[in-house]
Amino acid sequence: MELSFILNELGEERENYFNAVSPPIIQSSNFTFKTVTAIRQAMANEFETNLYSRGQNPTLNILRKKLAALDGAEDALVFSSGIGAISVPLLSILKSGDHIVAVENPYSWVRKLFNEFLPKFGITTTFIDGTDFNNFENAVTPQTRLIYLESPNTFSYELQDIKKVAGFARSHSILTMIDNSYCSPLYQQPHLMGIDLVAQSATKYIGGHSDVVAGVLTGSKALIKQIFDHEFMNLGPSVSPHSAWLLLRGLRTLPLRLQRSFESTRVITQWLNKQDGIQQVIWPFSDDFKQAQLAHEQMQGCGGLFSFTLKDSSFNRIEAFCNSLQHILLAVSWGGHESLILPSTASITENDYVVTDERHQLIRMYIGLEDPQYLISDIEQALGKI
Ligand SMILES: *Cc1c(COP(=O)(O)O)cnc(C)c1O
Numbered sequence: 053m054e055l056s057f058i059l060n061e062l063g064e065e066r067e068n069y070f071n072a073v074s075p076p077i078i079q080s081s082n083f084t085f086k087t088v089t090a091i092r093q094a095m096a097n098e099f100e101t102n103l104y105s106r107g108q109n110p111t112l113n114i115l116r117k118k119l120a121a122l123d124g125a126e127d128a129l130v131f132s133s134g135i136g137a138i139s140v141p142l143l144s145i146l147k148s149g150d151h152i153v154a155v156e157n158p159y160s161w162v163r164k165l166f167n168e169f170l171p172k173f174g175i176t177t178t179f180i181d182g183t184d185f186n187n188f189e190n191a192v193t194p195q196t197r198l199i200y201l202e203s204p205n206t207f208s209y210e211l212q213d214i215k216k217v218a219g220f221a222r223s224h225s226i227l228t229m230i231d232n233s234y235c236s237p238l239y240q241q242p243h244l245m246g247i248d249l250v251a252q253s254a255t256k257y258i259g260g261h262s263d264v265v266a267g268v269l270t271g272s273k274a275l276i277k278q279i280f281d282h283e284f285m286n287l288g289p290s291v292s293p294h295s296a297w298l299l300l301r302g303l304r305t306l307p308l309r310l311q312r313s314f315e316s317t318r319v320i321t322q323w324l325n326k327q328d329g330i331q332q333v334i335w336p337f338s339d340d341f342k343q344a345q346l347a348h349e350q351m352q353g354c355g356g357l358f359s360f361t362l363k364d365s366s367f368n369r370i371e372a373f374c375n376s377l378q379h380i381l382l383a384v385s386w387g388g389h390e391s392l393i394l395p396s397t398a399s400i401t402e403n404d405y406v407v408t409d410e411r412h413q414l415i416r417m418y419i420g421l422e423d424p425q426y427l428i429s430d431i432e433q434a435l436g437k438i
Contacts, residue, residue: 053121055238059303063117077297078110099280106288107280112296118303119258122237123250125270129280130296134233134253135161136289137267139169141249144283145227145275146197148174153191154200155182157208159231160399162200182212183343188220196224201247202231203240204336204347206357206386207396207416211336211343214350218246233257233387238310239353249275256387257355260302260309264295309389309421313356316424320417321358323428329435331361334414356419357386362438365413367405369438370395374415376434380427386418391427393417 053062069076083102085091094101102108112130120128131137142165146152154166156179166177180187182201192199199221203212214230221228229249230242236257242250252258254266269276284290291299314337321335335358336347347354362369374382380391396414397405406412419427 055122055307058118058121059306062121063114075111075114075297075300077293079293080109081105098285099277105293106290107285109293109296111293111300112291115296115300115303118300119237119268120270122303123268123270124237124241124243125250126273127276128268128270129276129284130254130291130299131267131269131289132291132295133265133289134251134255134267135159135165137251137253137269138162138229138231139165140283140287140289141229141251141269141279142170142198143173143287144279145249146170146173146175149195150175150197151193151195152177152198152200153188153196154179155202155205155210155212156180157205157210158200158202159206159233162202162231166200181210182217183210185213185216185220188217192224192226196226199226199228200230201228202234203350204234204355205231206234207359207414208411209234209334209336209341209359211346211350213346214240214242214247215245218242222246234355234357235351235353236306236310236355238307239314239355240351243270245350248272253387254299254302255385257306257310258299258302258387260306260388261298262385262388262390264298264302266291266295266299310353310355312421313419314353316422316427317354317356317358317419319424320419320427320431321360324360324431327435329363329438331363331365331413333360334358357416358419359414359416361410361413361415365407367397367402367407370397370413370415372438373434376437377430378433379422379430380417389421391418391420391422 082104094103098107116128154177178191180191201212218228228247230247232250233252233256249271251269254268321333324330324333337354374393374395380393383392394416396412
């Protein structure tokens with residue numbers, strides 16, 4: 053299916069709403085039926101019927117069709133957060149006694165989910181360095197039900213060989229799930245590489261304007277329906293029709309925004325690499341990136357998130373640099389119009405800081421839609437101040 057068709061037409065039945073170009077926000081919790089027979093049929097198939105907006109809703113339905121098509125998947129579910137699009141399906145596919153093999157540096161709340169939440173239900177996780185395929189083979193046990201990937205991750209950008217891991221998992225009847233937030237469906241298509249479930253935080257690129265929190269999960273219709281019929285409807289993580297509409301609006305400009313962020317990030321990382329005060333820049337499409345070849349094999353483009361370290365990485369210098377930026381904002385999240393900075397030191401105290409620990413030294417930057425020269429000037433003046 054062509055990208056332009058997906059983003060501009062798919063799922064939009066304009067004759068049903070006054071031929072409006074922009075779909076309406078159907079801000080209704082419930083839907084009415086003429087006969088008991090009709091409502092009985094609807095109640096028997098909430099997955100595909102507008103009955104009650106905890107499940108299905110017409111505005112949401114347009115979004116689901118587009119998101120499934122973007123991922124090359126049969127169906128999609130939309131959640132009230134990205135972490136919901138990860139935790140709810142895990143509760144659906146796992147049971148007590150099951151084992152997960154997961155990459156060692158996933159998104160922070162996913163790590164917490166594996167370390168603290170899932171053990172309450174008798175589900176255990178082995179974390180591995182996913183850059184080496186052998187580690188997957190060595191970590192799998194007869195109890196392993198799921199392999200969990202995030203490629204690249206969003207602080208240190210390690211990749212996994214997605215096709216190889218998916219093939220291995222399939223031959224052992226192990227399900228695979230990936231957090232594809234970094235690339236979005238435009239720059240990486242995990243379903244085509246054999247992954248079963250693809251999650252992403254729609255708060256980031258899909259929304260794109262830092263004004264909505266949401267998540268997406270795509271997969272086979274059978275898996276998505278299983279998750280919908282049970283955990284999704286029981287735990288209630290649905291998005292509001294208004295949030296669904298904001299995500300639809302974000303989708304219209306997704307290719308333009310991603311391309312801008314990608315191109316500006318190339319310019320800025322190349323500039324940073326030449327600065328005296330910079331030790332290293334980590335971005336999957338940099339020539340000196342450790343897994344550059346794999347990145348170019350399985351990614352069609354690169355996100356606007358990267359990390360770098362200062363030559364003199366004292367706690368105070370890192371903080372002075374971040375505090376000196378005047379236009380690049382100090383904030384969590386990413387994927388919006390605005391450029392952001394977040395040092396690793398934001399999650400630790402000075403006493404816990406280990407100057408030789410590269411992960412502690414990392415400063416993460418997200419490049420938004422501003423003119424790259426405007427951002428370079430800001431970084432330059434901040435480097436000048438330290
Ligand atoms: C933000 C983020 C999440 C969580 O998404 P929320 O929408 O904040 O719940 C998951 N994975 C990655 C890589 C993220 O950046």
